[in-house]
Every structure is written in C-alpha cells, then in structure tokens.
Amino acid sequence: MVPRARTWPKVEGDKPTMLAFPAFKAGTIHVITVDDRAKTPNFGKPLFNASSVLSMPEAEVMGVRLYARENGLDTPIAESKSSEKGAGEKLPVEKASRVTAIVAAHPDEAGLSQKEPMVMEVGVSGSDVKAQAEYVLSLIGKKVKFADMFKPGMYVDVLGITKGKGFEGPVTRFGIKRKQHKSRKSVRAAGVIGPWHPAAVMYTVARAGQMGFHQRTETGKRILLVGNAKEKPITPAGGFLHYGNVGGDYAVLRGSVPGPARRFVMVRYRARGVSRSQAPPQVIEVSTVPR
Numbered sequence: 227m228v229p230r231a232r233t234w235p236k237v238e239g240d241k242p243t244m245l246a247f248p249a250f251k252a253g254t255i256h257v258i259t260v261d262d263r264a265k266t267p268n269f270g271k272p273l274f275n276a277s278s279v280l281s282m283p284e285a286e287v288m289g290v291r292l293y294a295r296e297n298g299l300d301t302p303i304a305e306s307k308s309s310e311k312g313a314g315e316k317l318p319v320e321k322a323s324r325v326t327a328i329v330a331a332h333p334d335e336a337g338l339s340q341k342e343p344m345v346m347e348v349g350v351s352g353s354d355v356k357a358q359a360e361y362v363l364s365l366i367g368k369k370v371k372f373a374d375m376f377k378p379g380m381y382v383d384v385l386g387i388t389k390g391k392g393f394e395g396p397v398t399r400f401g402i403k404r405k406q407h408k409s410r411k412s413v414r415a416a417g418v419i420g421p422w423h424p425a426a427v428m429y430t431v432a433r434a435g436q437m438g439f440h441q442r443t444e445t446g447k448r449i450l451l452v453g454n455a456k457e458k459p460i461t462p463a464g465g466f467l468h469y470g471n472v473g474g475d476y477a478v479l480r481g482s483v484p485g486p487a488r489r490f491v492m493v494r495y496r497a498r499g500v501s502r503s504q505a506p507p508q509v510i511e512v513s514t515v516p517r
Contacts, residue, residue: 227344227490229385229441234324234349235497242352242361246494247372248331248344249280251386251483252476253466256513257450262505272510277450278483279460280491282475283335284369290362291347292322292355300324307366317359325350325358327365331490337470344490351495372475373452376493378506383445386484386491390439396432442484446499450507451478462514478512 234245254276261273289307293300304317307328327350330343352358376382396402397414405413420427427433454475455461461471468487483491 227387228346229387229443229490229492230347231349231385231492231494233497235351235495237351237495240353240357242350242358243375244327244329244362244370245349245351246329246346246385246492247282247348247370247375248285248329248346249282249372249477249491249493250331250333250336250338251485251487251489251491252279252281252469252472253462253487254278254482255460255462255478256515257478257480257509258511258513259450260508260510262503262507275450275480276482277478277480279466279472280477280479280483280493281336281472282372282477283332284371284475286330286332286343286369287327287362287365287367288330288345289328289366290317290359291326291328292317292319292359293324293326294321295323306363319356319359322355322359325355325362327362333490335474337473338488346492372477372493376449376452376477377504378449378452379504380449381446381496381499381504382449382479383443383494383496384447384479384483384491385441385443385494386489388438388440388442388484389486391437393434394437395434399435399437400432402432444482444484445496447479447481447483448507449477450480450509451512452476460512460514 237243257275257277259273259275261268261271263269289305291302292304294303303321306317327348329348330345332343333340350358350362395414396416397404402416405417416432419431455472460476465471
C-alpha cells in the first residue's frame with residue numbers, strides 16, 4: 227500500500243530539502259479560482275476546479291540512508307537512526323552518491339483506525355551529499371509539516387495505489403469490442419490471440435486479468451490550498467464519504483488523486499514537465515457542499 231518512487235528530481239537551491247511528503251486521501255470538493263494562465267481565453271475569469279483534499283498529518287523522520295553507485299546501480303551502504311552528536315561522522319559520506327530519509331506517517335493522527343505507521347523512503351535534494359546527510363540527521367526524531375516543504379501554487383506529482391477492481395475480462399479491462407451475435411461461442415473474449423505459425427501470443431493482446439490496484443503516478447497537480455482544519459475547516463457537512471472529518475493539516479490539489487478514500491499517497495516535487503508560474507492561486511470560493 228506504500229508507493230515507491232523510482233525518480234527523485236533535483237530542486238534548485240543550495241538549501242537541502244526532502245522531496246516528498248506522506249498523505250491520506252480524504253475526498254473531493256469544488257474550488258473556484260481566478261484563471262491565471264496567460265494567453266488563454268478564460269484568463270482573469272473564474273475557473274471551476276474539481277479538487278482533491280489530502281489529510282497531511284505531521285511526518286516523523288526516523289533515519290537516513292546512504293547509497294553508492296556500483297556497476298550502474300544504487301546500492302545501500304550505510305544507515306543511521308540516531309540524532310546524537312557525531313552520528314554523521316560514522317557514515318561513509320565520501321563514498322555516497324545519494325541520500326534518502328526514512329519517514330513515517332501515523333494514520334491515527336489523520337483520524338484513521340490504523341495504529342501502525344506507514345514507512346517510506348524519501349529522496350533529498352541539496353548542494354552536496356554531505357549537506358544532505360547533515361540535514362536529515364538534524365531532523366531525526368522530529369516531525370515536519372507539509373507547509374514547511376510545499377506552498378500553494380506549486381505543481382507536484384502524486385504517487386498512489388489505484389482502486390482495486392479484481393479479475394476482469396478484456397472488454398472491461400482494455401475496452402475491446404464485443405463480438406457479433408452467434409459469430410463465436412464467446413461474446414466478451416478476444417476474436418484471435420495470435421497466428422498458428424509462429425504459435426505465439428503477443429504481450430499486446432488483450433487478456434483477462436487483474437484490473438486496478440496498480441501503482442500509478444499522476445503529474446502536474448497544482449496545490450490550491452494549504453491549511454489547518456482548526457483554523458479553516460474544509461470538511462463538508464456530514465464528513466467526507468468513507469473518510470469522515472479532516473481535523474488537522476490538509477492540502478487541496480486540483481484534479482483527481484489515485485486510489486479510494488483513506489488510501490495512502492505520496493506527494494512529490496514535480497519530476498518532469500514544463501516549468502510554470504509558482505504564484506499562489508487566487509481562490510474565490512471553496513464549496514464544501516457534499517455531493
């Protein structure tokens with residue numbers, strides 16, 4: 227249930243920072259903003275945004291892990307879960323090529339029943355490897371907030387596990403056409419799966435199998451709002467469907483987010499795409515009317 231990031235971007239600036247933050251999907255709302263995209267017909271006019279609300283409990287930094295590049299692969303060489311003075315001197319920082327932080331999210335702090343923390347590995351960006359390691363070591367045992375790393379207006383990627391659909395046939399799974407009446411014994415199966423010679427089935431042929439419950443990455447999600455429910459409530463009347471009330475920190479992202487309510491997701495710095503304006507959006511109204 228914990229997605230794994232295969233790519234960590236490089237953030238401009240010498241100050242080290244963690245590149246992702248754990249979250250839990252709460253539900254969807256509507257946000258009306260002023261369209262700030264220049265050269266568009268709707269520029270300066272109200273823009274209706276279907277948005278996703280993510281619960282952002284404080285993340286606990288548990289340790290640091292160092293990787294070295296060997297034979298074209300990143301191999302872990304050292305790990306530390308101590309914040310004591312001199313802990314960084316015991317790490318072979320001079321051999322490391324990459325630094326990651328071990329971060330835990332506590333679902334019970336987001337209002338969920340699970341008490342076991344969700345642990346994930348987060349990439350770190352900075353001027354050099356030594357500064358990155360010292361940055362993570364200084365945070366071990368402490369908790370960080372989403373607002374310390376991400377601001378409204380930024381574009382981020384969201385990694386998560388999609389809704390599980392179970393075992394489905396090729397019509398539902400890939401959208402192939404149903405066969406004509408009485409043309410074959412089957413209707414919702416592929417007409418042919420391959421030639422007689424050579425007798426082989428290509429990987430591109432639509433076949434029945436698992437649908438959903440896959441890891442997916444959705445890119446270019448703009449952060450519309452970042453806040454705390456005690457200062458500015460975001461929960462609709464009656465609570466979010468299948469989730470309940472958001473009682474702590476939250477973030478509102480434009481568009482959809484993979485997975486059902488209560489699903490664990492990872493919000494990461496944008497790994498690719500055209501650089502856009504990072505200015506905070508002008509929010510006109512936040513509709514919390516339940517659908």
